[in-house]
Amino acid sequence: MAKKTAYLKKYFDLREGPKGLYPNPLQYKEGPEMEGFNGNFFYTFVTEPCTMHPIEGAVIHPYDEVLVFHSLDLDDMLQLHGEISIELGEEREEYIFSDPTVICIPAGLQHGPVKVRNVERPFVHFAIGIEGGGEYQAKNIAPSELEVPVPGKKYAHLLKPCVTNIDNLINDPDINIEKTMSDLQAEGKVGTGMGYEALRDSKGLLRGGNIIMGPGNADQMVWLFGNDLENFNLNFSWGHYKDAGKWHKHGEVHLHPEEEILIFVGLDPDKPLELSAEIEEGMGWDDERLVVKNPGLLICPKGLPHLPQITRWVDKPFGFIVVNIDSGHSSPWIDVDGDGLIVESAREHYQKMYGA
Numbered sequence: 001m002a003k004k005t006a007y008l009k010k011y012f013d014l015r016e017g018p019k020g021l022y023p024n025p026l027q028y029k030e031g032p033e034m035e036g037f038n039g040n041f042f043y044t045f046v047t048e049p050c051t052m053h054p055i056e057g058a059v060i061h062p063y064d065e066v067l068v069f070h071s072l073d074l075d076d077m078l079q080l081h082g083e084i085s086i087e088l089g090e091e092r093e094e095y096i097f098s099d100p101t102v103i104c105i106p107a108g109l110q111h112g113p114v115k116v117r118n119v120e121r122p123f124v125h126f127a128i129g130i131e132g133g134g135e136y137q138a139k140n141i142a143p144s145e146l147e148v149p150v151p152g153k154k155y156a157h158l159l160k161p162c163v164t165n166i167d168n169l170i171n172d173p174d175i176n177i178e179k180t181m182s183d184l185q186a187e188g189k190v191g192t193g194m195g196y197e198a199l200r201d202s203k204g205l206l207r208g209g210n211i212i213m214g215p216g217n218a219d220q221m222v223w224l225f226g227n228d229l230e231n232f233n234l235n236f237s238w239g240h241y242k243d244a245g246k247w248h249k250h251g252e253v254h255l256h257p258e259e260e261i262l263i264f265v266g267l268d269p270d271k272p273l274e275l276s277a278e279i280e281e282g283m284g285w286d287d288e289r290l291v292v293k294n295p296g297l298l299i300c301p302k303g304l305p306h307l308p309q310i311t312r313w314v315d316k317p318f319g320f321i322v323v324n325i326d327s328g329h330s331s332p333w334i335d336v337d338g339d340g341l342i343v344e345s346a347r348e349h350y351q352k353m354y355g356a
Helices: 177-186 344-354
Strands: 009-011 027-029 039-046 050-052 058-060 064-070 082-088 093-097 101-105 111-119 123-130 139-141 159-161 220-224 235-241 260-266 277-283 288-292 296-300 306-314 318-324
Touching: 039 260, 039 318, 064 082, 064 235, 082 101, 123 318, 260 277, 277 296, 288 296
Parallel strands: none
Antiparallel strands: 009 296, 027 039, 039 123, 050 111, 058 111, 058 139, 064 101, 064 123, 082 093, 082 111, 101 159, 220 235, 235 318, 260 296, 260 318, 277 288, 277 306
16 A cells, blocks of 8 residues: 655655756755745755855745854764855855854845855755745846945854754753653743753754654754744754664654655765665654655655654765754654554544644
8 A cells, every 4th residue: 555655755856956056966856846935955065165046146035044164074963074154144244154053044134155265075965945835036136236345243143053043951860851851942032842852962962862852863963943044944953974773762642733855865976876874763653664765855744743763784984964944843753552652532532633
């Protein structure tokens, strides 16, 4: 029997981006290609100096966007191994950075070009445009139309260290995850809702931790939320994964009140369409299992149950990105019976809450 949720799995191909945006083919999807997901997503490897976003001139989007530059260093993902500059605003203020960074671009802000000045070793860039129907939209400004650059720091607050900022207990074997999440909520902080907060190290990385997470979870990752991102309706993660097994010990199935995509990518710039792993994902109220074998994504409409997430096998480390269209990450766990199936009381409760 055909799976009801099979249409929610999409694979990437390597193709030219919107005209004048990137110098090389890359992996990207727009909302209409993702069953109406209210966002767009671009992913590429940076292997040499270049100019991008846009290649020349500047660009303006009618929606909020983040530009992320992060590491492929499997030992320490806080080492970017490159230097980048970007111009922001009509003033064309230039900002230079050499650490993993997310640049928040509010709707209507002129930005670009991004210039990769130096690459010591390859790193990744991904961009997330949120809302606006999910379609890529831009007003391109030709170089001849640009104003003379004006030095300043007006937009400095839009460049953020791409680390996890929530402070909490670190790899404590006696941690009570439910209490941790309740405390965060009581303090007015946002979190993953899944216990990752307890894994934050002093540098802002979420590192391993089979005490709390399952053996298939990230070796190192970061997670940022709306209050890290100029209060955008967005939270996202980025992590490196190298081990097989189940990803979460704490619960079996959860859902979100907002839409989400789960993105699986390779980490080899020479083989961009190779994942080198196989991941199984539970999807929907009938606990159907979809299997991801190549770089691609799974779409989770609001209220759609998903998980467990299980890496069946892995030959080389791969990357994983959560993109959730909300400033926080509400993740209520759903009760399951002894066979791992969603119980009817939970189905009725969440269908009433989310209409799903």
